[in-house]
Amino acid sequence: MQAAKLDIAIVGGGLAGGLTALAINRAAPTLSLGLFEADDAFGGNHRWSWFKGDLGPAGSSLVANFKRTEWPGGNEVRFPAHTRHLASDYRSLDSRDFDAGLRNALPQEAIRTGCRVKGLDAAGITLETGGRIAARAVIDCRDAAPSEHLSGGWQVFLGQHLRTGTPHGITRPVIMDATVDQPGAYRFMYLLPLGEDEIFLEDTYYADEPVLDRPLLRERIERYARERGWDVQVLHEEWGVLPVITGGDFETYRASLATPGVTLAGARGGFVHPLTSYTLPIAVENALAIAGAATGDLAALPKFVENRATDHWQRTGHYRMLGRMLFQAADPEKRFKVFQRFYRLPEPLIERFYAARSTTLDKLRILTGKPPVPVGRAIKALLGKGAPLIQGTEP
Numbered sequence: 001m002q003a004a005k006l007d008i009a010i011v012g013g014g015l016a017g018g019l020t021a022l023a024i025n026r027a028a029p030t031l032s033l034g035l036f037e038a039d040d041a042f043g044g045n046h047r048w049s050w051f052k053g054d055l056g057p058a059g060s061s062l063v064a065n066f067k068r069t070e071w072p073g074g075n076e077v078r079f080p081a082h083t084r085h086l087a088s089d090y091r092s093l094d095s096r097d098f099d100a101g102l103r104n105a106l107p108q109e110a111i112r113t114g115c116r117v118k119g120l121d122a123a124g125i126t127l128e129t130g131g132r133i134a135a136r137a138v139i140d141c142r143d144a145a146p147s148e149h150l151s152g153g154w155q156v157f158l159g160q161h162l163r164t165g166t167p168h169g170i171t172r173p174v175i176m177d178a179t180v181d182q183p184g185a186y187r188f189m190y191l192l193p194l195g196e197d198e199i200f201l202e203d204t205y206y207a208d209e210p211v212l213d214r215p216l217l218r219e220r221i222e223r224y225a226r227e228r229g230w231d232v233q234v235l236h237e238e239w240g241v242l243p244v245i246t247g248g249d250f251e252t253y254r255a256s257l258a259t260p261g262v263t264l265a266g267a268r269g270g271f272v273h274p275l276t277s278y279t280l281p282i283a284v285e286n287a288l289a290i291a292g293a294a295t296g297d298l299a300a301l302p303k304f305v306e307n308r309a310t311d312h313w314q315r316t317g318h319y320r321m322l323g324r325m326l327f328q329a330a331d332p333e334k335r336f337k338v339f340q341r342f343y344r345l346p347e348p349l350i351e352r353f354y355a356a357r358s359t360t361l362d363k364l365r366i367l368t369g370k371p372p373v374p375v376g377r378a379i380k381a382l383l384g385k386g387a388p389l390i391q392g393t394e395p
Ligand SMILES: Cc1cc2nc3c(=O)[nH]c(=O)nc-3n(C[C@H](O)[C@H](O)[C@H](O)COP(=O)(O)OP(=O)(O)OC[C@H]3O[C@@H](n4cnc5c(N)ncnc54)[C@H](O)[C@@H]3O)c2cc1C
Pocket: 011, 012, 013, 014, 015, 016, 017, 018, 036, 037, 038, 039, 042, 043, 044, 045, 046, 047, 048, 049, 050, 115, 116, 117, 118, 141, 142, 143, 144, 238, 239, 240, 241, 242, 265, 266, 267, 268, 272, 277, 278, 279, 280, 281, 283
């Protein structure tokens, strides 16, 4: 099959690819686009969440294309030593709504689900089915791959959308309930009330190994619900094993994945929050920047995004350092203390932390005071390299 030449081919219709397609279509509707996704739906099986303040007016306008859940009453964290109600309002987007929003907003000819791309280069893409599609610009937004060039640990989780039978009484998102037992990892429950008798419950832990024991996590969620008197029915389930990047050689990492003349973006291109994996604000910002640049010289796009990625890596060094403290300086069952202490800090600082916009003063505040980890091990962790992120991440 030989299709007409596209202006832009985006490979990978996940969060980054989908938002980039949407932003380009809004900024430059005359450019012809193709959003090529291997699966039958865009976005995979995820729920992406963020804080209201993470997005500026342009970002909020971009995500307004999607049906999302919004909670007006702030959010909450729970630790053994303290519980805190924070004022930031929370937002969440289900990938099924992401898929529906993209199908609604993009031109029909741009929607290329069920299209696995076998090869890509500066002049176009080759589909697994054999067809070649020429494009003036190619943007690679395929999934992030484990790499020996990056080091760190893993955030492992399984979440279930549950019906609770009777009203559950949770009125606002609980970002971390770390009062649960800490079996060899920093573990917490994440709660999103989705209705009077519907709730999303996720068991999450920061682990040294990318091992996802789904039956165990299901059992923990069931126990957590039972202890609260909820007689639950599972409506939907998702899971993930995300890298928590604590160091590495970013230039070599990117070079190992780059194709000459192709724009490398998304989590694969380094556009992630290294510690929390809260990626949506970063993906939105990048999609808007790419869309702005796409109205100019398309040949300049790969370098433009590479520069942004390098800048992002440099700006987020602080979070990688905190990650090293979390994984290497703290005993696994005491890792919660790093977050317990962090959540005593002023709220604007916490908000900037999640949006990866910490100021120099924030960084100093986070590190000053009594450290929740032994000082000798903290120094060793700061100087150390960490474990390579090479294990497979597939559950
Ligand atoms: C269950 C889960 C929950 C998460 N929750 C949050 C959250 O609350 N907040 C947050 O900000 N982040 C969250 N994350 C992290 C976030 O999902 C990722 O960081 C984000 O999805 C990365 O976006 P991406 O577009 O770069 O990659 P992905 O979303 O992984 O998308 C890559 C896409 O490329 C497609 N693809 C791959 N190869 C090909 C090919 N050859 N041809 C065509 N298509 C291809 C894949 O099918 C996939 O759809 C979560 C992740 C998971 C797994």
